[in-house]
Amino acid sequence: MKDTTMPVFAVVGHPNKGKSSIVATLAQNDAVAISHRSRTTEKATRYTISTAQGSYELIDTPGFQRPTKVLTWLKERCGDASQRLATLRQFIDDPECQQQFPDEVELLTPIVQGAAILYVVDGSRPYSKSYETEMEILLWTGQPSMALINPIQNSDFVDEWERALHQFFKSVTLFNPMLADHTKQIELLDVFAHLNSSWRNQLEKIANALQENFEQRKRNSVNLLCRLLTDVCTHEIEQKVLTEDQAKTIEPILQKRFTSDIKQRESLALQELLANYAHLNTEFSIQQLELPPDLFDCDHWYAWGLNKKQLVIAAAVAGAVSGAAVDLAVAGHSFMLGAIGGGLLGGSSAYFASDKIVNLKVKGLPLGGFTAHYGPIIHKNFPYVIIGRFLFCYQQISQLTHADRRSLSIHATDFQKSIEHLEKSQQKELHQVCAKLSKQRIPEALYTALMPLFD
Ligand SMILES: Nc1nc2c(ncn2[C@@H]2O[C@H](COP(=O)(O)OP(=O)(O)OP(=O)(O)O)[C@@H](O)[C@H]2O)c(=O)[nH]1
Numbered sequence: 001m002k003d004t005t006m007p008v009f010a011v012v013g014h015p016n017k018g019k020s021s022i023v024a025t026l027a028q029n030d031a032v033a034i035s036h037r038s039r040t041t042e043k044a045t046r047y048t049i050s051t052a053q054g055s056y057e058l059i060d061t062p063g064f065q066r067p068t069k070v071l072t073w074l075k076e077r078c079g080d081a082s083q084r085l086a087t088l089r090q091f092i093d094d095p096e097c098q099q100q101f102p103d104e105v106e107l108l109t110p111i112v113q114g115a116a117i118l119y120v121v122d123g124s125r126p127y128s129k130s131y132e133t134e135m136e137i138l139l140w141t142g143q144p145s146m147a148l149i150n151p152i153q154n155s156d157f158v159d160e161w162e163r164a165l166h167q168f169f170k171s172v173t174l175f176n177p178m179l180a181d182h183t184k185q186i187e188l189l190d191v192f193a194h195l196n197s198s199w200r201n202q203l204e205k206i207a208n209a210l211q212e213n214f215e216q217r218k219r220n221s222v223n224l225l226c227r228l229l230t231d232v233c234t235h236e237i238e239q240k241v242l243t244e245d246q247a248k249t250i251e252p253i254l255q256k257r258f259t260s261d262i263k264q265r266e267s268l269a270l271q272e273l274l275a276n277y278a279h280l281n282t283e284f285s286i287q288q289l290e291l292p293p294d295l296f297d298c299d300h301w302y303a304w305g306l307n308k309k310q311l312v313i314a315a316a317v318a319g320a321v322s323g324a325a326v327d328l329a330v331a332g333h334s335f336m337l338g339a340i341g342g343g344l345l346g347g348s349s350a351y352f353a354s355d356k357i358v359n360l361k362v363k364g365l366p367l368g369g370f371t372a373h374y375g376p377i378i379h380k381n382f383p384y385v386i387i388g389r390f391l392f393c394y395q396q397i398s399q400l401t402h403a404d405r406r407s408l409s410i411h412a413t414d415f416q417k418s419i420e421h422l423e424k425s426q427q428k429e430l431h432q433v434c435a436k437l438s439k440q441r442i443p444e445a446l447y448t449a450l451m452p453l454f455d
């Protein structure tokens, strides 16, 4: 085996078995061409996975088209096993073979040049002898190899495949490129590391670096949310007007501009979140994500953020409602509900005096005229709404593999559950930062308070 510095793996197999999907997921590249039609990949294409600790390469290849004819060609020209690699070289260099068997020449070239083999099969289709010809050709290369079973529709034939593949490969692994999360991807890299001892060190370092990348992406996501929250919770617009009446007349226009600003900031943050996870081509339907067209319609807010009861609990936990209520609220869930039923909700209703979201303020100017100020949003639920929606997108985007090309669409969230999973002290910290944000104060502990929601 040639000791190349960079580990290189050629992903090979039958047409349409998910070779490109595996490359897309492992290379975290959503530009890799994938489609349900056969022969989507026609040329061997190299993808370099670069990390701070080193790089490795995956080569996406076309599927075998005429393996039986190729094997016959090889056998006719090969005396004994010692000549197999030389015969393969002859095959890929032969202009006539390049014409007749372009796919096999493409897929075998990188292997003959030193790439290890990742042989991909579909575990939802039965095994058959016809695959043995292509596996035999791969054996001729003498390169390190392993098999990956991709359960495209289901796992019905995985056992059968395992028994057959173990006859040809020492290592056989189940890998679903559509679902493989970060941990599964790193586990697979550990298997690759054992295929060739001279690559092991490097691949282990790369696996560590990918783990660190994953952590960094999480930190970036928290920072994105911190920025978004600070930005939208303090946002305010103003417009010069001649009279106080005029200020009232243009209120709907200011409202429209204000709403559009908020939507645009949220949408930008989500685009950045996608980019943070290298989803550069993923279609993202933000329709359901839009704030209700009428900002004063709070109903959606209670679905995305906290409901009214929870807002009272939050206020109590954050220390915004009197002492006894705090003790009751942190004492336990059932007790909390009891406290609310027993009048906490009614007693503190002044705290949520109205569902008013934004104030319009008109200020006189020293030299005559007025300015109409619209914003910031004063509703206590607003920070939760923004966090809830961002978190929901984060959960989907951070799990989305680069082979999964269905466009993302966002539905209701279960933000309340995410909060319930936090420790009591973490809940308190979150409610405190949200209380500050709704008063347009930028909490120092914002990052620390949000981080636990991303775990
Ligand atoms: N549901 C599901 N579909 C998959 C999976 N892997 C691949 N597919 C689908 O199978 C089809 C073929 O996937 P590709 O990755 O293009 O297959 P390929 O082996 O590269 O195909 P060729 O380049 O044409 O040889 C695509 O429609 C994929 O979306 C999987 O794990 N689950």
Ligand SMILES: [Mg+2]
Pocket: 019, 020, 021, 033, 034, 040, 041, 060, 061, 062
């Ligand atoms: Mg392909």
